[in-house]
Amino acid sequence: MSNHQQLTDSSKNKSILKILEPIGRNLGLTLFAMFALFPLVWMVICAFKSDAQMYNTVFVFQPTLENFRAVLIGTDYFKAFFQNLVVAGGAVIITVIAGVPCAYALARYNFKKKEDVAFQILSFKFAPEIMVILPIFLIFQKVGLYDTFFGLIWVYQLITMPLLIWVVRGYFEDISVEVEQAAQLDGYTWYEVFFKTLVPLIKPGMVAAALLAFIFAWNSFTFPLILSGFKIQTITITALRYIASDTVHYGQVAVASTIAVLPEVIVALFIQKHLVRGLSFGAVKG
């Protein structure tokens, strides 16, 4: 009898545990999500607050679109947005076009100082931008690249290229040379081998790296601050303007930032599938 009692007790405990476990897990995840998303939420909330209510309300306030009107209609925000898109997008496109062959060469061919070259490329990311900005500024002024799309896109390669090269190189190294040789024996020309056989295999890594590169380029602050400003203005620089000399218009900064984040969020959601797979290496072995 007591034995039976114990049994049902333990099974009852088990069933309670079974209910509690997912609840606890979801609760934990929810808490973490709130913690992680709070800055974003706070930013969106601020975007709807008027300057008057900025400091004395938390969640309860009178929502207003005044900030949006001020930013979107009152300033040339859209121009900056578009120019940022051109610069960051252009930088990523050039990075992919130049970086993928570079990664292939570093993965496949043996040449002198190969590892040194690879490390040199990576080391571009080590130095803080502020360290190199002055010489670049002087050079750009001299050769007429200052305040041009081309100049910015070029210098953005420092940010975008190393990441892509190193990620994609790892992918190329994972593909055995024999796969390429087999494709050649099957009668494909080198560019068919590249586009039909290799590109599908490196695509996850390439897409993930390109997305991260895009985010870095989109958010870049130091380079556009120093190297442009009159003809070309990126969003990060424009957002500065709402910090006026007398007061900081937090609402307008929040609006500028919220809209600036949108393309990144949209692109990330779009290629989430690749992003998860892409940064976990060795996914193409087979």
Next chain:
Amino acid sequence: MAQIELENITKQFGDVKALNNVNLTVRDNEFFVLFGPAGAGKTTLLKTIAGAEFPEKGLVRVGGEIVNHVESKDRNVSMVFENYALYPNLSVFDNIASPMRSRLYKKDEEFIKTAVDKVTKMMKINHLLERKPSQLSNGQRQRVALGRCLVRTPNVFLMDEPLAHLDAKLRHFMRGELKEMQTSINSTTIYVTHDYMEAMSLADRIAVLNHGEIIQIGTAQEMYYTPCNEFVARLFGEPEINILEGKMYIEADDIYFKVLNQDVLLHPAQDTIEALRDAGTNSIHIGMRGNDMQFAFEKPGDEWMEGTVYANEPIGNKVIMTVLIADKKISLTCPNDTVAEMDQKVYVKFNMINAIYFNGETKEFITRNNMSRYTAKKEG
């Protein structure tokens, strides 16, 4: 279908000579096997013919034309890679169809379907067509790779250990299929293996490679009965040939050996005596196959040597007994019902009529009984 000729091929990887001055002619419609230990340069040789590797020196001819500067896609060769080299992003069907979809060897989809169907049925993988290579076992992958090679009708098939990862039964079956196919479609095939049974059963001719050099080219019979040196002799046959270090005594009208510090005198066959006299050394190594020895557990006579049983391994259709004579391990092939205790005394008699003689200093082949039979075959 074409004749393949290699002339003075040398290929280097850094300081390592993968191929050293290789000369080779594979005749039209021949099934040619490259055989040798790991790292001998077999795969490099295949890739040189395929155009995946380019030799530093020498000429590669396919069907009489020099192809050193012809890209591999234009050589019209078909190859099975040792590591399969399947396209991970394509299904089994698409993998096998790939060579027929390239612009160079284009076929219409109807044709592709029947061709893939035929080859996958033969490989017994026709139930896997929709799968990706990552969802297959190694044996299945290997068959897909083989299938992709066989759907074409190239100048030459190059196969790099195409059966190595199959289970024994399937390997045996595929061996038969390959042989059958080779005779029915008349193709030149170069086949790399390190399994001597595969080599002997499939080959019209075999080339033994070691350290990037060709040691011997010949038929399976020649490899087995008249190996050009001890290295080749050791490669063929299971158990491995026993090489006995002997001392030759030449007397006026007699010639005999002593081996393994035993008093027993071994007399060579009559027709080998002349060659042995001319050997120029009295250190002779005697090659003795496991089935060229007799054994007994009671001493039948004076010409039998005494040893002890070191190991006794039944392997199904025979038993391999390892006998220790004067600290030298000798492997014998015994009938299936042989039972022996460890360290039991055993008496062994060498059947000198089948002995193969090697020069003890150079390890080169000297002679064997009934040479004319094997050399005659060579010329024919």
